[in-house]
Amino acid sequence: GENVEQHPSTLSVQEGDSAVIKCTYSDSASNYFPWYKQELGKRPQLIIDIRSNVGEKKDQRIAVTLNKTAKHFSLHITETQPEDSAVYFCAAPSLSGYALNFGKGTSLLVTP
Amino acid sequence: DADVTQTPRNRITKTGKRIMLECSQTKGHDRMYWYRQDPGLGLRLIYYSFDVKDINKGEISDGYSVSRQAQAKFSLSLESAIPNQTALYFCATSDFSDGGRETQYFGPGTRLLVL
Numbered sequence: 001g002e003n004v005e006q007h008p009s010t011l012s013v014q015e016g017d018s019a020v021i022k023c024t025y026s027d028s029a030s031n032y033f034p035w036y037k038q039e040l041g042k043r044p045q046l047i048i049d050i051r052s053n054v055g056e057k058k059d060q061r062i063a064v065t066l067n068k069t070a071k072h073f074s075l076h077i078t079e080t081q082p083e084d085s086a087v088y089f090c091a092a093p094s095l096s097g098y099a100l101n102f103g104k105g106t107s108l109l110v111t112p
Numbered sequence: 113d114a115d116v117t118q119t120p121r122n123r124i125t126k127t128g129k130r131i132m133l134e135c136s137q138t139k140g141h142d143r144m145y146w147y148r149q150d151p152g153l154g155l156r157l158i159y160y161s162f163d164v165k166d167i168n169k170g171e172i173s174d175g176y177s178v179s180r181q182a183q184a185k186f187s188l189s190l191e192s193a194i195p196n197q198t199a200l201y202f203c204a205t206s207d208f209s210d211g212g213r214e215t216q217y218f219g220p221g222t223r224l225l226v227l
Binding site for chain 1: 145147152153154155156157160162168170171202213214215216218219220221
């Protein structure tokens with residue numbers, strides 16, 4: 001999307017290591033930041049999201065952090081497993097505020 | 113997620129042909145979207161609709177049109193297909209609730225090849 005940048009585009013980690021994916025956004029008024037996971041041949045599905053009134057949210061092995069000042073948010077996956085291998089997309093509200101703009105995706109590979 | 117369906121799942125067509133991709137949902141959501149996915153480019157928004165009488169262009173609407181026939185149905189048309197419209201197309205619905213949270217539910221995708 002026009003106002004969301006995502007890095008890295010590919011990431012390879014060994015099983016058990018941590019993985020971090022970062023996104024930046026341009027609209028300081030943005031207030032909602034979801035992350036979607038797309039397994040090979042499947043549809044994207046929401047895995048976690050964060051509102052701008054909190055700095056961190058955790059759900060088991062995944063967490064998302066938000067830095068509103070720097071306008072970036074990150075996905076953290078700990079103790080990675082082979083089934084975490086997928087493409088991950090971040091998103092932020094579009095400049096119109098009525099839709100989501102997605103980052104270009106990060107292809108995560110977890111090797112045993 | 114069987115609540116959002118797309119037909120066809122795969123389609124091969126020739127340059128210049130008109131084709132329609134269809135999306136249906138049983139989730140009762142007002143908001144529906146069409147995206148295309150290309151390797152390295154992520155998910156790009158083509159059109160979105162917030163109700164039957166509301167149609168909005170997305171980031172890459174040129175060469176596409178849509179029709180919202182009912183709350184549950186949202187169709188995407190390529191009036192004259194060209195090879196660079198070869199892509200994976202996703203329909204999605206969403207519920208805008210809980211003070212601004214918006215979960216999008218994607219269909220299974222339609223893989224389109226334009227020769």
